[in-house]
Amino acid sequence: MTLLLLLDKFEIVNIDIKPGTSLTFKGVPGSENRFAINLGKDSNNLALHFNPRFDENVVVCNSLHGGSWQSEQRERRMNFARSAVAKFSVHFRGDAFVVKMPDGSQIVFPNRHGYNSINYIAVRGGFKLTSFKFE
Template sequence: MALEIHNVEMKVGDTLKIKGKVSDEADRFTVNLGSAADHIGLHFQPRFHDSVDGAVIVCNSKCASGWDSEQREHDFPFSKGDKFKMSITFKGDVFAIKLPNDAVIEFPNRLSLETVTFVSVAGDFKLVSFGCR
C-alpha cells in the first residue's frame, strides 16, 4: 500500500493523524513528511526485523544529496495484525511523533522546513484514516 499527497499545506502547529492496521506479516512501514519525494524532513519507519536492532523505529531526513544520520528508537509499540493510532505534530524546529502507547519521539527539523507540502505513507499496513489540522 502506498499513498503520496502533493500540495499539502501543513504549517507549524498542525498535526497529522493516522489510523491504520499493521499487516500480519509486516516487515516495515513508512511515513514521510517534506517538500518533495527527495526532500524529506521526517522519514518515520517502524521496522519489525531490523538486522541490527530487531524491532526499532528509525527516523531520518533526506535531501537530494542523500540520507542523513539515523535516529533509532527502541520503544516499539507496534504489533503485527494490530490496529494503531499515531500523530505527528509539526512544531517548527521539531516533529513530535505521538506513538500508540502515548510515548512521544521528537525528531529535529534538519531541513528547516517552514511548511510541509508532501506526505507519503507506504508499507505493510492498511491505512484506515488520515487527516491534518
C-alpha cells in the same frame, strides 16, 4: 492539494502544512517487516521519515536531502504490532516533529532542513491506512 491513492501507497502532494499542525494516522501494520510515514517537500527531500521496523524491533527516524539519507535516529520503543490497529500522530512544531506513539510516549525528531511548510505526505510499505486527518 492533490490526493493520489494507488494500490501500494497513500500520497498527498501540493499540500501546505504549516507549523502547529498535527497529522493523525490510523491503520493496521501488515505482515511486512517495515512501513514508513514520509513528510517533506517531495519524495527526494524528506523532513521526517518515520520507519517502524519489526525485523529490528526499532523505530527509525531520518531525513532525506536531495535524495541522500542523513544520519538515523533509532528508538527502541516499538509500539506497533502486526495486524493490530495502531493510531499515532505527528505534530509539526516548526523546529521539530513530535510523534505521539500508540502508547502515548513521544519521539522528537528535529526539523534538520528548517522547512517552514510540509508539501508532501506519503505512507509506504506494510501499513493499511484506515483514516487520516490533519488539524
